[in-house]
Amino acid sequence: xxxxxxxxxxxxxxxxxxxxxxNYICSIQREEPLLIRIEDTDQKCSIPDKEKEIxxxxxxxxxxxQEQQLQSNHLKFHRAMALQLxxxxxxxxxxxxxxxxxxxxxxxxxxxxxxxxxxICETLSSDQVIDNPLPFTIRLKKxxxxxxxxxxxxxxSTFAPDDIDSFIIMSTDKYPTYNFACAVDDMLADxxxxxxxxxxxxxxxxQIAIHEALGYIKKIEYAHVPSIVGDDTISVKWLLxxxxxxxxISNYLILLGNTTxxxxxxxxxxxxxxxxxxxxxxxxxxxxxxxxxxxREHLKGLDPKELSRYVGFADExxxxxxxxxxxxxxxxxxxxxxxxxxxxPKNISDEYKEKVAVLRVLTQQAPHFDxxxxxxxxxxxxxxxxxxxxxxxxxxxxxGLDDGPEIADIYMYLKNYLKEVVK
Ligand code: GLU
Numbered sequence: 001x002x003x004x005x006x007x008x009x010x011x012x013x014x015x016x017x018x019x020x021x022x023n024y025i026c027s028i029q030r031e032e033p034l035l036i037r038i039e040d041t042d043q044k045c046s047i048p049d050k051e052k053e054i055x056x057x058x059x060x061x062x063x064x065x066q067e068q069q070l071q072s073n074h075l076k077f078h079r080a081m082a083l084q085l086x087x088x089x090x091x092x093x094x095x096x097x098x099x100x101x102x103x104x105x106x107x108x109x110x111x112x113x114x115x116x117x118x119x120i121c122e123t124l125s126s127d128q129v130i131d132n133p134l135p136f137t138i139r140l141k142k143x144x145x146x147x148x149x150x151x152x153x154x155x156x157s158t159f160a161p162d163d164i165d166s167f168i169i170m171s172t173d174k175y176p177t178y179n180f181a182c183a184v185d186d187m188l189a190d191x192x193x194x195x196x197x198x199x200x201x202x203x204x205x206x207q208i209a210i211h212e213a214l215g216y217i218k219k220i221e222y223a224h225v226p227s228i229v230g231d232d233t234i235s236v237k238w239l240l241x242x243x244x245x246x247x248x249i250s251n252y253l254i255l256l257g258n259t260t261x262x263x264x265x266x267x268x269x270x271x272x273x274x275x276x277x278x279x280x281x282x283x284x285x286x287x288x289x290x291x292x293x294x295x296r297e298h299l300k301g302l303d304p305k306e307l308s309r310y311v312g313f314a315d316e317x318x319x320x321x322x323x324x325x326x327x328x329x330x331x332x333x334x335x336x337x338x339x340x341x342x343x344x345p346k347n348i349s350d351e352y353k354e355k356v357a358v359l360r361v362l363t364q365q366a367p368h369f370d371x372x373x374x375x376x377x378x379x380x381x382x383x384x385x386x387x388x389x390x391x392x393x394x395x396x397x398x399x400g401l402d403d404g405p406e407i408a409d410i411y412m413y414l415k416n417y418l419k420e421v422v423k
Pocket of ligand 1: 004005006007039182195196197200
């Protein structure tokens, strides 16, 4: 079982999506199910219903999964296991108030030594615990030995007991902390490979310590995905609104900091060769220009009818018209603006107003011409304009633009909409 475990605390950003894609790809490659676990146990930060948006994005990107879960439905398991750890004396109740802990942390800072929990509540007798009316957290006793994490991307990292410390697994409100809920749920789901952002690498020894304390000995594989720096918190929703195709975004996120056999590919193709081991250990810079290039390549690869749908039509000819712009523009938003401009009222400068007005009336009265040449001949004959003086106002009438693709090409794809375009 693999899992993707987003927190519903904000818009899904590209780092989350990259992790989701890698989990999806590896689950298919390994023929293991994928679980989507919404980590909603952080009472203060979770946004109600945010998971709907997460599932919508996963579906839009073709990320299929076999199981889904709300972590808050597992609170009974988290509490039962915390109790078990207390009974086994692997965890203890801690009555230190936040103010006391803050003061000790500050003192450590002043003395320029790393703050560690001083173990004061670990030695309380059962009577001192039972009779204590104060709110308490539950801490896991720090491990006796170092814990080594073997990561597919980063290799080995060893964490000393003091670095792991006696950390909190249950808060005073009886809710599990991230590390505890995550470790328990990964265990219950029998997860075999955890792929997540590298910001969690320092949490991994804590989660391993929890597994060890619970007597869970299965060796889980880990891959901590290096960060994207720069605009790493760009939301997926924003990219979609800007007109980047899901296939292009996936392509970019798989390519980023990776060695791939080709530069432009589909998710389906990536499943054939993707390997976590070829990812660079180093953080990679988010480069919107590269994403634009990739988006353009994917737009070029679309069948004209499909492309036309993205710009609000269902007509192959409009798709072909849109393709004429794919050398200069890179997003659907820009493309929609280009196509929309043909149908919008045009702003004509005084210099061309008269000629454009003549051509407009003639076009409105014109029969249907299948080719540009006949249309042009008709306009020349009826208006008395020379071919040279006709070109500029005609371009303005049809496209509202000073330059752009050949008018003959524009005409070819727009001829069925001519009356609407010049109105
Ligand atoms: N909920 C965590 C996050 O969104 C992910 C934890 C994990 O994958 O273990 O950062």
